Amino acid sequence: MTQPALDRRVAAKREADVQELVERYGMLLVFANVLALSLGLPVPAMPTLVLVGASVALHADPLWLPLAAVLLVSVTASLIGDTAWYYAGRRYGNRTLQSLCRLSLSRDSCLKQTERFYGRFGVRVLSVAKFVPGLSMVSVPLAGAMQARLPLFLRYDGLGAALWAGLGLALGAIFAPQVEAVLETLSQLGTGAGVLVGLALAAYVGYRWQRRRALLKALESARIEAGDLHGLIQAGQAPVVFDIRAPGFRDIDPYIIPGAVFADERKLEGILQTYPRQQKIVIYCACPDEVSAAWMAARLREHRFTDVLPLRGGIDAWRAAGLQVEPIPGG
DSSP states (O other): OOHHHHHHHHHHHHHHHHHHHHHHHHHHHHHHHHHHHHTTOSOOOHHHHHHHHHHHHHHOSSSHHHHHHHHHHHHHHHHHHHHHHHHHHHHHTHHHHHHHHHHOTTTTTHHHHHHHHHHHHGGGGGGTGGGSTTHHHHHHHHHHHTTOOHHHHHHHHHHHHHHHHHHHHHHHHHTHHHHHHHHHHHHHHTHHHHHHHHHHHHHHHHHHHHHHHHHHHHHOOOOBOHHHHHHHHHTTOOOEEEEOOOHHHHHHSOEEOTTOEEOOTTOOHHHHHHSOTTOOEEEEOSSGGGHHHHHHHHHHHHTTOSOEEEBTTHHHHHHHTTOOOEEOTTO
16 A cells, blocks of 8 residues: 555544544533633633534434534533633622633733623624633623622523524534535644644734733833822822723722722723812723723823823722722712
8 A cells, every 4th residue: 555545544543532522522522622611711612512513413303402412512511611601700790800800811801892792682692702812701790799680680681691602513514525624634734634623723822912911011111109109198189080991890880989089991981070170080990901091091091191000900909998989970
């Protein structure tokens, strides 16, 4: 047997092994993969759904029954993981959200953007959250923190899980021949395919991490400590204090630093027209590393404000220092 023929035979054997693995353990793979993703592990589940959908389309008859079974398994796994995060958000609120954002490669904006989506659409946002990176991770515990009723949460989260998993399975079923061709190509590459996939994943994570470091370095500037801010207030030299938390977050934590003014970092026109450029301004947010506050401070400096500082640790650091907060007026 010639070497090319032997290579084709080895590749065919590998492809058959992959197909047998998917056929035999497809349900278990989907359950484990989707559950791990919903619990917050960085493991993509969509490729598994596409692969299993393609396998079903190539080997099952009738098609709809096994696809419906895989869809049910996927939704069940998703609901198990999401319900755990829902109760974590319901019980621990802000601490759960902050912890999740620290795990995210996009933690600069994940909490802020999710709050705004949730503030606009409420628990209904869960029906599309799994299609939006960042939003899917934070919206579930946010629903718990916002005290969404469990039946309503399960309804919209289950709908979102079904739409998301259904899309993956449908793509696999529709493009089954192409998926089979990709598997054949990967089989011919052998261990090289795994190395390429690993390198691509490592390159992606490295790029996001480096981008994150570059952003923090660009935004890094002096911060003001909670004790120093309190000292200024006590000395009658109180600066203007901006609370730039999104409205949804204020519902979770309806307290402010005494005298704080609500502001939106996306709308600077009113601030530019109201305050003199020499005004001392302190900004706090709910983001890890005060990223939103630092970003707003940088924007104000661009408009020639000379004394703008983020509050290190935000309102949580203010509380931790034993300083008083006050209820949001009219809240």
